Amino acid sequence: MSDARTIPVVHLLKAGVIYQGDAPVVWDQILAQQAAIGDYLRVIGVDLVIDRAEGYAYTRQLDTDARDDGATVPRLVTRHRLSFAVSLMLALLRGRLADSDATSSDTRLVLTRDDMVEMMRGFLPKRSNEAQLVDQIDTDIKRLCDLKALRPTKQPGTYEVRRHIKALVDAQVLSDFNDLLATYRDTVSTTPEDHA
Secondary structure, X not given: OOHHHXXXXXXXXXXXXXXXXXXXXXXXXXXXOHHHHHHHHHHOOEEEEEEOOOOEEEEEEOOOOEOOOOOEOOOOOOOOOOOHHHHHHHHHHHHHHHHHHHHOOOOOEEEEHHHHHHHHHOOOOOOOOHHHHHHHHHHHHHHHHHOOOEEEOXXXXXXXXXXXXXXXXXXXXXXXXXXXXXXXXXXXXXXXXXXX
């Protein structure tokens, strides 16, 4: 592989997601070498995904589980098993991003920790100790920061919702999740008297 492709490939494999605003030099290298990088990555079972409109690029594992000779292709891109609460927060953040895109010209969505606590509170089981609930949500926020779906801003207690969550939670997944949440809310709000 030539030097022109080495740096962007290493950044893509190491970082997971490259944003134009965060790494403009690497972004330009990815765009300039897009075909060559894509060809190289396919050899190792990985696909290059570029969203020019949103300004990010990432890699994802190709769907092929076995080669023509029957040998299993090991996964290069790590899958992350998410808890229900983290999955819920991710879907709710995706919904908030969609709402923000529809109502605001600002491409950045910044939320406070308190915003996210309130957003999650209605969906999580009640606890006798409110501090435990908030601690759990803080843990979920940290997990989403580790996965780069959230990024802490310079202002303490605020987080930017990263735009690539649109690829993680597409419109169909969001619609299905919203249907599931509506059913969940109906179930939770149903009292024994309703069945009498």
